[in-house]
Amino acid sequence: MTTTRLRGPHAGPWGPIPAAAFLALLSGLVGIGLPFVITAPTAMTLMTQGTINAILATSVGYLIRQSGFVSFGQASFFGLGAYVTALLIKSAALPFAVAVLLGVLLPTLFGFLISLVIVRVSGVAFSMLTLAVAQVFYEIVVKWRDLAGGDDGLSVTLPATFIGIPSSVFQTPTTMFAICWITLTLILFLMYCLSRSRFGMLCSAIRDNEERARFIGYGTLLPRAVIFAISSASGAIGGVLFCLYNGFVSPDILHWTMSGAALVMAIVGGAEFVVGPALGALVYLGVKDALGNITEHWQAIVGIALIIVTVGWPTGIAGLFNTLWKRVRAARPA
């Protein structure tokens, strides 16, 4: 997408929002239209999974972009969202829609509460804290067989309808792709608007120099906690969609290698840009799948590609597009 264009030098704080809204609308239409064009179910399945991963990667990238904090444990919110939803559906104590809602709200609340403590710590220590929190959840899920099924995971049968809509839409690749894609678009649009708002500016100021922002007279704890909570919410939404789509959750989605993969997607895509992490996730999964069909050594090839891309192009795929776009614009007579 062309976020680059929206970040033009003459853009005022609210100027590019209509353009972004237009792009978001366009992207939404693509999401609805694409399933009619691509009819192969395997391709749709892959793209649905890619979009769910994109939501997770976006949550990691957003945290980096807005607060400078690097989370090594983003899988905790993704996994929590998925497990909360799965457990609530299984217990059947609450309506389906409430289960989905709580699947997003509980991890968000949890993220907000822990962030009040953990954002006081910076740098490597912050990353390690998030890693530890995520691993605690991983261990709980693995050990607590009665509640969460341990290593075997939990399979969930969705109730027949979701506020009147048949639940099969969540498990059919074509419809679920549209749902996930539109959700991703909305998240990206809202994040973009927020980063352009007064609040977003304040967060950037805190990211660049927390002490100075505090000195000017701003409280710096709450904005950072809110950013963390938004990032948690996005991760949790990804987890809930994962649970609904697969009808199955397992501890793998809480393991630190999952958080690591999300971080890789975000940085490879370009965490400086709103759409970068999502782009990274789609490319990552696409490459992984394409290689997986050819060779069983996909992991080594992805690893080598990761090393080369990181060393050769630190601003990521979105950064590459940005540079190319600037060159095209510079070459064009004004």
Next chain:
Amino acid sequence: MITQILNGLVYGGLLYILSVGLVLIFGLRRVVNFAHGSLFMIGAYIGYSVTARAGFLPGLVSAVVVMAAFGVLLDVGVFRPLQRHDPLLTVLVTFGILMVLEDVARSVWGKDYITVAVPAGLDGNASLFGVAFPIYRLMVIALSLLTVSVLAIWLKRSAIGLYVRASSADPLVTAMQGVNTDRVSAMVVAIGAGLAGMSGVIAAPLMALSPSMGSYILVDCFIVVVVGGLGSFVGAFVAAMFIGQIHNFGIVYLPWAASSIPFVIMIAVLIWRPTGLSGKAAT
């Protein structure tokens, strides 16, 4: 009870030998090396293959030498070119190395678990404080104590040790004093990687070999390094021994919570003192 404490020392000792490499690398390069667990894993496999052909000692030596050489490559090829960039990029590269090394292990040695016998001559039991305890495990404790002592003497007494400590404190000022910090750090990364290889070989008879063994122990190492204080050698030793005890007593007395307790401790320590127990200024 005594057996539990001894077993805790064994695991703590192993963790120390592995973690001190991470501490060394972090101290000099300010890099969280995600590939460290993979060095441990590859070291274990190399040790296993060489031991099968030539015996335990050649296995140990070859694993250390190969991993140390890999460490030099790692420093020259990755850490040095990337030192002026965001440290996050280096973390990502080490993540890539982890993926590659796991795949290498899977291709060469297969993905099934391999159990390794205790080397001949070390397979008996010894009586200690009235309990029988495997000689091999005692040797692991002895080896970790030896590593602690040698490293401590080297760092405190030798000129290079001084350079290492100085570079850890401030690489720039140390370089201005005429110390070739690049050479120091290549050496330090080599030692760290070599120790990772060594701990892999030692650990092999105590745990089954698998390509993912590195990813599992890596997280325990992070706990040790963080709790001990990033970049602190003494802190890492205390933390490793502490986590070793917690690990073993947890498994015996609180099996359902055993694996979470170290993380809870890590979270508590980081919130209480973000720079770890040794309190050295880091991050």
